[in-house]
Amino acid sequence: MSPLVKNIIRFVLFIVIQVFILNEIPPLHRFIVPYIYFLYIVWLPFKMTRIGLMVLAFFFGLFYDLFIGTTGLHAAACVLLAYSRPYVLAILIPHESTEQSYIEPSITSMGWAPYAVYVSILTFIHHFYLVLLEWLQFGSFGYFLGKVISTTGISILLIFVAEMLVSRKGRYRMNS
Amino acid sequence: MKNILIFLQQYVNLICFLLLQVISIQLLTTSSKTHETFFADISNEFTGSINSRYSGLKSYFSLYETNRLLAEENSKLRNALSANFQLPPTTVINTIDTTLKDSTSLFRKYTYLPAEVVSNSFSQQNNYLMLERGAKQGIRKGMAVVSATGIVGVVVETTENFSKVMSLLHRNSRVSAMLKKDHTTGSVEWDGADPSYLILKNITRSTKIVKGDTVLTSNYSANFPSNLMIGTISEVALDPASNYYVLKVKTSTNFYNIQFANAIDNIRYNEQTELENSTKSQ
Numbered sequence: 001m002s003p004l005v006k007n008i009i010r011f012v013l014f015i016v017i018q019v020f021i022l023n024e025i026p027p028l029h030r031f032i033v034p035y036i037y038f039l040y041i042v043w044l045p046f047k048m049t050r051i052g053l054m055v056l057a058f059f060f061g062l063f064y065d066l067f068i069g070t071t072g073l074h075a076a077a078c079v080l081l082a083y084s085r086p087y088v089l090a091i092l093i094p095h096e097s098t099e100q101s102y103i104e105p106s107i108t109s110m111g112w113a114p115y116a117v118y119v120s121i122l123t124f125i126h127h128f129y130l131v132l133l134e135w136l137q138f139g140s141f142g143y144f145l146g147k148v149i150s151t152t153g154i155s156i157l158l159i160f161v162a163e164m165l166v167s168r169k170g171r172y173r174m175n176s
Numbered sequence: 177m178k179n180i181l182i183f184l185q186q187y188v189n190l191i192c193f194l195l196l197q198v199i200s201i202q203l204l205t206t207s208s209k210t211h212e213t214f215f216a217d218i219s220n221e222f223t224g225s226i227n228s229r230y231s232g233l234k235s236y237f238s239l240y241e242t243n244r245l246l247a248e249e250n251s252k253l254r255n256a257l258s259a260n261f262q263l264p265p266t267t268v269i270n271t272i273d274t275t276l277k278d279s280t281s282l283f284r285k286y287t288y289l290p291a292e293v294v295s296n297s298f299s300q301q302n303n304y305l306m307l308e309r310g311a312k313q314g315i316r317k318g319m320a321v322v323s324a325t326g327i328v329g330v331v332v333e334t335t336e337n338f339s340k341v342m343s344l345l346h347r348n349s350r351v352s353a354m355l356k357k358d359h360t361t362g363s364v365e366w367d368g369a370d371p372s373y374l375i376l377k378n379i380t381r382s383t384k385i386v387k388g389d390t391v392l393t394s395n396y397s398a399n400f401p402s403n404l405m406i407g408t409i410s411e412v413a414l415d416p417a418s419n420y421y422v423l424k425v426k427t428s429t430n431f432y433n434i435q436f437a438n439a440i441d442n443i444r445y446n447e448q449t450e451l452e453n454s455t456k457s458q
Binding site: 020023025026027030033050051054055058061062066067068069070071072073075076079080083133134137138139143 | 188189192193196197199200201202203204205219222223227230295297298299300301302303304340347368369370371432
């Protein structure tokens with residue numbers, strides 16, 4: 001499957017899983033919201049330009065927002081996530097070799113530890129900004145802190161499970 | 177000119193980022209207004225049609241519960257039929273009818289419009305429902321929405337065939353409520369903590385309150401008819417800063433499994449709100 005087709009399928013799949021499965025779960029506590037949809041942006045190919053990444057993230061977030069009814073909230077968080085992604089990648093991996101030989105960030109292409117750090121930082125950035133925007137509208141500092149920490153924890157757990165379930169082969173990029 | 181171009185080239189990423197951020201925050205802050213003018217027609221119809229397919233599938237799993245609720249509501253309505261009540265035999269007892277009200281001059285104020293719920297969220301801080309019934313079928317902005325067991329929310333947006341309802345589980349939702357036993361009024365809000373509990377505010381300490389007291393909609397609200405069930409009080413606490421109670425209300429509506437709802441059309445809604453607003457602005 002070409003990366004384009006794969007990513008179009010993922011776009012739909014992540015929205016469907018988030019809206020129709022995870023959001024249907026009765027919440028245990030108000031701090032615990034299972035978010036995984038932004039993994040789509042984390043998994044996008046290395047080779048995308050930063051502007052392309054941000055525009056795609058914006059529309060992805062907005063698309064999710066339309067289902068939830070909060071226009072712009074998740075879009076803003078996704079754009080920040082997409083903007084900071086290249087910085088995080090630049091710190092964590094040897095630029096030339098990995099990006100040349102692999103298509104997208106995964107455990108096999110980056111290695112266990114760098115990938116875990118990469119996912120955790122991006123998850124934290126996403127939730128920090130998302131809850132910050134919510135906090136500006138209502139809530140207290142305790143709400144902000146508690147929700148950022150617990151949603152980040154839950155999301156990392158979910159991403160871990162997703163990595164176990166979906167075996168993404170760290171395919172070498174062909175010279176095409 | 178050249179310098180400007182170089183500058184733009186250098187910071188194109190940052191500019192793009194800031195632009196997208198501004199757009200999204202603009203959308204967020206003026207949510208309801210922009211939403212209406214820009215996307216409402218396209219997006220609500222689109223997400224609505226997807227949601228209605230999904231809810232068609234999902235409704236099979238809750239058929240038993242829906243049936244039970246409908247049967248309960250039916251028996252409640254049967255009990256309210258006028259055929260159940262007998263007038264005293266007027267041929268025997270002589271009474272003089274002193275009421276001046278002519279029963280033929282009754283007018284209908286509220287109309288119930290049934291609708292299917294096609295999407296419903298409860299895990300966010302601002303939750304919305306989507307009904308498969310829109311402006312074409314008589315839904316207007318501001319209508320109250322009730323389920324078989326209690327009130328649900330208020331319509332905030334309509335398109336041709338769908339309408340978006342602000343759930344009671346929304347940080348901006350506020351409904352005028354009263355206690356059933358002595359008609360003390362307060363307002364019901366949501367603190368975002370638990371989808372099955374609301375907060376009743378503005379009840380003074382002088383009122384006697386017991387756990388289990390019933391909370392109904394008051395007659396002060398323009399969109400909700402009075403005496404509709406909201407819930408029962410489950411926790412009584414005093415607000416140390418003010419002279420009021422902070423009461424936790426267990427909702428009678430189960431927000432996890434709403435399948436059908438009724439939108440309530442108040443014939444005199446516009447007249448009432450216009451009068452209220454005109455006096456407010458003076």
